Amino acid sequence: MAGGLDDVIAAETVLSDVDGAAGRLVIRGHALSEIAGSWTFEQVLALLFDGFFTDLPDEAALRRALGEARVEVGHGIAPLLPELAALGPFDGMRAGVALLPDGAGLGDALRLIAAPAVLLPAIVRLQAGQATIAPDADLPHAADMIRMLTDEASGPKVAALETYLATVCDHGLNASTFAARVVASTGAGLMSCALAALSALKGPLHGGAPGPVIEMLDAIAQAGDARGWLTDLVRSGGRIMGFGHRIYRVRDPRADALKAAVRRLAGSAGDARLRFAEEVERTALGVLRAHKPGRVLQTNVEFYTALLLEAVGFPPDAFTAVFAAGRMTGWLAHAREQALTGRLIRPRSSYIGPQTDLAA
Template sequence: MANGLDDVVAAETVLSDVDGLGGRLTIRGHSLPDLAGRWKYAEVVHLLFDGFFDDLPDDKELANAIGRARSEVFERIEPLLPFLASLDIYSAMRAGIALLPDGDKLPDALRLVAAPAVLTPALLRLQRGESPIAPDSKADHAADMLRMLTGIVASPKLAKALDTYLVTVCDHGLNASTFATRVVASTQAGLTSVVLAGLGALKGPLHGGAPGPVIEMLDAIEAHGDAAGWLRDEIARGRRIMGFGHRIYRVRDPRADVLKVVVRQLGAKGETGHRLAFAESVEQAALEVLRIAKPSRSLQTNVEFFTALLLEAAGFPKEAFTNVFAAGRVAGWIAHAREQQTSGRLIRPQSRYIGPVPDLVA
């Protein structure tokens, strides 16, 4: 039996292909560099949903429909936001999404695409004593998410950076959360149930919870003053170096390169520029320390490293990083769910019993 289902093919999909040896990510026939920074998130949602919803409009109208869905979600959830804000930010978002109808039609899907982008800013504002801001249904998705967070219209450069991030993480093969969504979808459960399954898997620190600790690592190294020394001490203690290594990629994570370019485009001056320069020096130190300490393993920079820098520059606190990850990945979850429901079977693997056997009576 494959430990952790390594190398087990559990689904056939048209949605994405992760080439771990070549360091390439393909999303419905397009390489990640061809999509990120060139296609808007709503256009990629259209790409992922194409063929799975009979009433899917063109990509421009879909963007408008996502905007209307943001407003609908806010109107549905607004009375409960003060209660939800008493929870931690991720649990609050998940609880808010659980209140949405559990259907399997396009309007259900669009509400779920909209929900993390609406709930996360509203909850963050309430938790810091500010009033939530209603969506602007005519704004671009990422730009509106930033406006709802800060109360001001984001610069085009920052809005594009967040939009590129959402595109970059929209789908990534049969990762833990996507597999969880396909299992639930195979039972013919509704899309809200599907997304809640994905959110449950994404919460774990081995999956979606990694970018926050990257910020903690950078802060600790800056306070320590010796990146290589700090990193060697962590490895000696048996601790993981956050932002490096990946279950599938044996070379550099292509998403890391895309996001590194995006962070650089935010500016070489000011706090963001200082943070990037420092992070790049830590990255080089980490790659060298890991090469020497673990010569049998290829531990390259992964998506979490530059995710942390981008989301920090966008104004999100580290405890909300997984929420923003979910805001991008939800489209992939829904597409996989519809693919599973239309062409797959109930997922029911076998297990091998290795426990004690009762005595047999002759």
């Protein structure tokens, strides 16, 4: 058996198809290139939830219901925000999610999607010494998230965040999604599934790299020598953040979607940051080819995630939590898909410990 369950088929799904050899991601029959930058968050949500909730409304009603869920969550957690903010963006958001009801209905799912969108801007603002901003049910999801973070629904920033949320909405049976499906298979509610997924995502081997990308870019800028800095890092056994993926043997298609979004977002100040990042990307790929010729290490989703989330106003320590805000839709869709099978996930283990002579 392959370590880490590589190549083991653990579920059948209609939600996403990840072709690592071709560098292709399909979301319910739609190529990522078709969705990212063109679809609203609510359209993506409706696509992922279709068939998993009997009372799923049309897109306009779904947008309104999600807005009302943000208001409901915001009102419920407002008194607890100082304590949640003290935990930091990810742990504070996860603790807030844990306070939600553990049901299996559409309303439960919408509250779980609403929670990160409300909690993260509030925690970031409180940590910066700013007052929180209450949700507005009349705004689209991405626009309200940006407004709660920056106090204005800037068109370019909203479009960039909407692209990001769509790009990361689902990605096959990764560690956090598998955790959600395992919990769903026991008959637990959606909040329990979301908590399992969030806890899996927190591990640095799964969701912890976008923040360090910013630290790497800043260190390279300070050193003034990208090739020398990156070469020293690789020779010392370090990892270049934002490069390489467990599945993709070619370039991660999500990196291209987010790079295009960053280019659309970049203004006069952002252009210099983007040009610098692109130069670091080219240099890093060259260093990796030279020093790790036997490995395929291409740009992954984390590299341009860091640039995009920095540009829309999130600090690096919130990046993984913002990822969760986008992936929550996929987690919940997978949880519902698994629950509808009625089958408990119960793999076997192979015992390799010491043996006891039972015949003695």
